[in-house]
Amino acid sequence: MSNKEIKVRAANAFRAMKAIGITEDKVKPVLKNLVKLYDKNWALIEEENYRALADAIFEREEAEAEQRSKKAVNTEAAEHPKKIVNSEKEDYLEEEPQATEEPERPLKRLRLRYRDGQSSSASMPDSSVRRAPLVRPKEEPNELPETCLLKNASQGIAETPQPSAGNRRVNSQAASCPLLGKRKGKQPISSKSLVASEGCEPRLPSSIERNQQTTQLITETRAPQPIGLRNRGKGSDSPQIPSGEERSVPESSCLALCLKEPKVEPGILLSPKEKSSGYHALIKPKDEPVTDVSLTLEVPLAVIHPGSKFTDSSNGGDSSSRNATIREHDTLEPSVLQSMNEKDTADGTATPNGLRNNRELAIFSGQRSSDLEIASSPFGEVKISLSCSLALERPDFNMPSLETVLKSVEEKCLRSFKTLDPSFSVISLMKEICQCFLKLGSDSNSESPATISVTPTTDVLNESSARDATGARGLCFSSLNGSVDSQSDAEGTLPKPPALPPSCNDVVDGSHPEKMDGIDVHRKDVDNREMCAEERAELSLEAVQQPQVTPAMISSLHDVFDIAKGQERVMITLVNEVNNECLPSFRYIPQNVVFRNAYVNFSLARIGDKNCCSSCSVDCLSLSTPCACAHATGGEFAYTRDGVIKEELLKECISMNRDPKKHCQFFCKECPFERSKSEDMIEPCKGHLVRKFIKECWWKCGCNKQCGNQVVQRGITHNLQVFMTHEGKGWGLRTLEDLPKGAFVCEYVGEVLTNAELFDRVKRSPEGRKHSYPVLLDADWGAERVLKDEEALCLDATYYGNVARFINHRCYDSNLMEIPVEVETPHHHYYHLAFFTTRKVKAMEELTWDYGIDFDDNDHPFKAFFCQCGSKFCRNIKRSISSDLTKGDSCQGFLVSAPDSALIVDCPWIDNNVQGSIRYLIHGATICK
Numbered sequence: 001m002s003n004k005e006i007k008v009r010a011a012n013a014f015r016a017m018k019a020i021g022i023t024e025d026k027v028k029p030v031l032k033n034l035v036k037l038y039d040k041n042w043a044l045i046e047e048e049n050y051r052a053l054a055d056a057i058f059e060r061e062e063a064e065a066e067q068r069s070k071k072a073v074n075t076e077a078a079e080h081p082k083k084i085v086n087s088e089k090e091d092y093l094e095e096e097p098q099a100t101e102e103p104e105r106p107l108k109r110l111r112l113r114y115r116d117g118q119s120s121s122a123s124m125p126d127s128s129v130r131r132a133p134l135v136r137p138k139e140e141p142n143e144l145p146e147t148c149l150l151k152n153a154s155q156g157i158a159e160t161p162q163p164s165a166g167n168r169r170v171n172s173q174a175a176s177c178p179l180l181g182k183r184k185g186k187q188p189i190s191s192k193s194l195v196a197s198e199g200c201e202p203r204l205p206s207s208i209e210r211n212q213q214t215t216q217l218i219t220e221t222r223a224p225q226p227i228g229l230r231n232r233g234k235g236s237d238s239p240q241i242p243s244g245e246e247r248s249v250p251e252s253s254c255l256a257l258c259l260k261e262p263k264v265e266p267g268i269l270l271s272p273k274e275k276s277s278g279y280h281a282l283i284k285p286k287d288e289p290v291t292d293v294s295l296t297l298e299v300p301l302a303v304i305h306p307g308s309k310f311t312d313s314s315n316g317g318d319s320s321s322r323n324a325t326i327r328e329h330d331t332l333e334p335s336v337l338q339s340m341n342e343k344d345t346a347d348g349t350a351t352p353n354g355l356r357n358n359r360e361l362a363i364f365s366g367q368r369s370s371d372l373e374i375a376s377s378p379f380g381e382v383k384i385s386l387s388c389s390l391a392l393e394r395p396d397f398n399m400p401s402l403e404t405v406l407k408s409v410e411e412k413c414l415r416s417f418k419t420l421d422p423s424f425s426v427i428s429l430m431k432e433i434c435q436c437f438l439k440l441g442s443d444s445n446s447e448s449p450a451t452i453s454v455t456p457t458t459d460v461l462n463e464s465s466a467r468d469a470t471g472a473r474g475l476c477f478s479s480l481n482g483s484v485d486s487q488s489d490a491e492g493t494l495p496k497p498p499a500l501p502p503s504c505n506d507v508v509d510g511s512h513p514e515k516m517d518g519i520d521v522h523r524k525d526v527d528n529r530e531m532c533a534e535e536r537a538e539l540s541l542e543a544v545q546q547p548q549v550t551p552a553m554i555s556s557l558h559d560v561f562d563i564a565k566g567q568e569r570v571m572i573t574l575v576n577e578v579n580n581e582c583l584p585s586f587r588y589i590p591q592n593v594v595f596r597n598a599y600v601n602f603s604l605a606r607i608g609d610k611n612c613c614s615s616c617s618v619d620c621l622s623l624s625t626p627c628a629c630a631h632a633t634g635g636e637f638a639y640t641r642d643g644v645i646k647e648e649l650l651k652e653c654i655s656m657n658r659d660p661k662k663h664c665q666f667f668c669k670e671c672p673f674e675r676s677k678s679e680d681m682i683e684p685c686k687g688h689l690v691r692k693f694i695k696e697c698w699w700k701c702g703c704n705k706q707c708g709n710q711v712v713q714r715g716i717t718h719n720l721q722v723f724m725t726h727e728g729k730g731w732g733l734r735t736l737e738d739l740p741k742g743a744f745v746c747e748y749v750g751e752v753l754t755n756a757e758l759f760d761r762v763k764r765s766p767e768g769r770k771h772s773y774p775v776l777l778d779a780d781w782g783a784e785r786v787l788k789d790e791e792a793l794c795l796d797a798t799y800y801g802n803v804a805r806f807i808n809h810r811c812y813d814s815n816l817m818e819i820p821v822e823v824e825t826p827h828h829h830y831y832h833l834a835f836f837t838t839r840k841v842k843a844m845e846e847l848t849w850d851y852g853i854d855f856d857d858n859d860h861p862f863k864a865f866f867c868q869c870g871s872k873f874c875r876n877i878k879r880s881i882s883s884d885l886t887k888g889d890s891c892q893g894f895l896v897s898a899p900d901s902a903l904i905v906d907c908p909w910i911d912n913n914v915q916g917s918i919r920y921l922i923h924g925a926t927i928c929k
């Protein structure tokens with residue numbers, strides 16, 4: 001036997017003993033002796049799950065314990081001879097507990113139970129005993145999910161009608177239960193176990209979870225970063241723990257197990273069907289040589305239930321483990337399902353000991369294109385096998401090497417997971433492997449790339465119903481059509497993500513938001529991708545010759561599904577029917593993030609009672625007297641019961657936006673904005689509107705989450721779409737549903753920067769890098785003392801932002817307006833900038849906002865664009881005329897824009913210092929200046 005093999009066998013022995021609570025130092029000397037004694041015949045040692053070894057250890061312990069107690073008696077006798085003479089019996093008994101407190105005694109008790117063949121529910125759950133020892137993953141963490149197992153120890157789980165000899169054979173594992181029982185009543189030692197203990201239900205024992213742990217470990221070596229974050233956002237079908245809670249729980253093997261395991265009540269007999277569905281079937285690695293040893297060993301099943309965190313969340317939140325099992329069948333590919341059913345019927349029932357054929361595999365199918373198979377070997381190895389059935393359907397498929405596939409997956413993960421990804425899951429990773437496998441296989445086929453083409457998606461998009469436009473169809477095909485040009489991609493000419501300025505790189509650890517055809521790849525999208533493929537078939541798109549798209553491109557295009565990456569309540573779809581421009585590179589964030597120096601303090605202690613309604617307990621809008629939070633809006637709540645802004649407030653805010661000069665403006669003595677531009681020569685303040693604030697109830701308030709005075713905090717609720725505008729404004733945002741007047745649409749989300757940081761960033765910005773329009777948080781500058789630099793803030797959504805970064809400007813009559821909203825802090829140097837509709841907006845209308853640009857301000861650090869808003873009140877035109885015209889000049893027409901083959905003519909006038917313009921929309925006219 002080679003040294004390596006000896007090492008492996010010794011390690012297995014240690015593991016088996018560790019499982020029953022015997023430490024390595026106790027095992028070592030005994031094992032050494034045993035190997036000698038048995039003349040290196042390891043099979044004898046391993047027999048019956050290391051029974052000989054366990055026995056030898058116990059014997060040694062007994063002998064040692066006996067020796068110790070004898071010694072103690074002798075010592076006592078020597079010191080107190082009289083006492084012993086007088087009350088020898090009692091005193092000796094008093095000494096006894098000391099001996100039982102020694103660690104050896106519990107082991108002895110275990111052993112005695114083992115010898116007696118006990119498998120009572122009180123002490124040793126038979127089924128756990130039977131399965132556990134031989135499937136320990138090699139790298140099993142030291143800490144077992146104690147609390148879970150603790151509960152097992154009190155559960156009698158009858159899995160089979162008749163306990164078999166096999167059951168008893170491996171009973172030494174039962175020792176693990178009493179060992180854990182020793183901890184009964186103790187506090188769990190880690191937060192993990194704490195959580196687990198809350199979520200745990202009586203359940204089948206741990207072999208399954210061990211395999212799952214192994215699975216995770218294997219994955220960890222591939223993508224260490226995401227693993228640590230895996231639990232985030234993972235939904236779960238667990239009946240025990242709601243997904244929300246699960247999200248906040250750190251990765252815990254125990255928790256995972258509790259979530260995944262079906263709840264089996266003591267004494268319940270599982271039907272053959274249940275077994276076949278993956279509860280207890282025995283498995284063996286598919287391609288492992290069949291040896292006598294492995295045939296006689298009962299190897300537990302590695303099970304992943306579809307409702308577990310290993311699967312996508314599409315299963316929904318089923319609360320029944322049995323249902324989950326049924327669903328597993330539902331999701332299987334027909335062939336797999338058939339094979340499993342065949343096994344059921346062929347076998348009739350499970351084997352006499354309730355276990356399935358050793359060669360049976362646990363097969364899991366999350367989707368049609370790939371199946372996941374997991375198998376464990378007698379020595380604890382776990383094999384994961386993925387079959388990508390799509391590959392078989394492609395005659396042009398070239399097998400990529402495993403190395404290339406893994407490398408590609410790793411790269412993809414690293415790019416995607418630099419920052420938190422709430423929906424990471426192992427199953428997604430597995431699917432990702434499949435995707436890469438298929439992609440690389442297709443990529444390598446340079447000779448005859450598959451040509452799958454789709455027609456423009458106008459038809460799909462023209463269905464103006466919100467459902468269609470927002471659903472998978474619209475998005476999937478729209479993005480396919482518009483946002484990527486297959487040919488240019490093939491030639492490697494897709495725009496590369498521009499480099500971030502160094503200061504921005506600091507935020508994301510040097511990583512650039514990934515440009516995957518403009519959008520970050522997201523785990524959740526993996527599932528969507530599949531849906532898209534199916535939907536594509538359903539819709540039977542018309543095939544056309546150009547542009548040609550390879551299957552690999554389709555798979556990546558399907559990532560372009562929800563630009564919010566599941567971080568909003570609704571999907572934010574994307575469509576480009578105009579050109580082949582890609583989304584600019586940015587990272588989607590649903591909430592503001594502080595860049596570096598900005599002073600934003602949300603400390604609860606800073607919020608006084610007058611700033612919140614701590615005494616409220618329900619929906620504040622239902623109160624007869626408005627609560628403290630309504631003070632900011634003059635003692636009236638800003639919102640109606642329908643969740644829209646009240647008419648009066650709306651009117652005032654609209655007027656403020658449209659005619660700022662008519663409203664109160666504040667001119668700083670030393671304007672923080674001007675100061676940030678240049679310390680040397682600070683220009684006079686240009687004025688800031690003193691705006692009306694809305695104050696929303698927040699956590700410190702006593703009201704509930706459904707309180708009608710919490711609107712902005714709920715986030716985006718209407719279906720929105722990012723689309724390529726026809727007028728040359730680049731990307732824009734539109735609504736896919738009718739919106740009422742005063743409805744909250746979205747918040748302007750970005751990085752919170754100090755003004756100084758913003759200027760620094762703009763200065764360093766690489767040439768040609770378009771800055772999305774930053775906004776100043778200056779709504780209250782006038783009301784406060786002179787602001788410190790770190791309090792003069794702005795929002796930049798160029799690198800990190802939400803949908804609002806796509807809202808284009810429209811002069812004067814935009815359908816959105818911004819209102820400052822105070823949520824967390826009463827200090828108005830920081831607030832949320834929320835967009836509300838100024839009027840009813842029809843589905844498919846572009847959402848616009850008046851940036852408040854002064855197109856005449858040539859000194860502004862952000863060069864104004866040539867406005868294409870198309871508004872008859874466009875201010876851009878004034879720049880070109882105001883310098884030319886003086887009072888009394890007659891007006892002339894200027895070509896402003898030409899949407900829909902009509903021309904807009906602007907006729908400006910200047911009269912008595914009042915500037916104005918009248919615009920005419922002329923169809924088919926030829927205009928010159």
Ligand SMILES: C[S@@+](CC[C@H](N)C(=O)[O-])C[C@H]1O[C@@H](n2cnc3c(N)ncnc32)[C@H](O)[C@@H]1O
Pocket residue numbers: 584728729730731732770771772773804805806807808809810865866867868869870
């Ligand atoms: C906040 S971004 C809006 C999204 C942008 N269209 C895009 O493609 O990413 C602001 C930029 O959009 C463009 N833009 C916005 N409104 C415009 C308008 N009315 N006319 C022309 N360009 C406009 C300008 O380039 C501006 O700097």
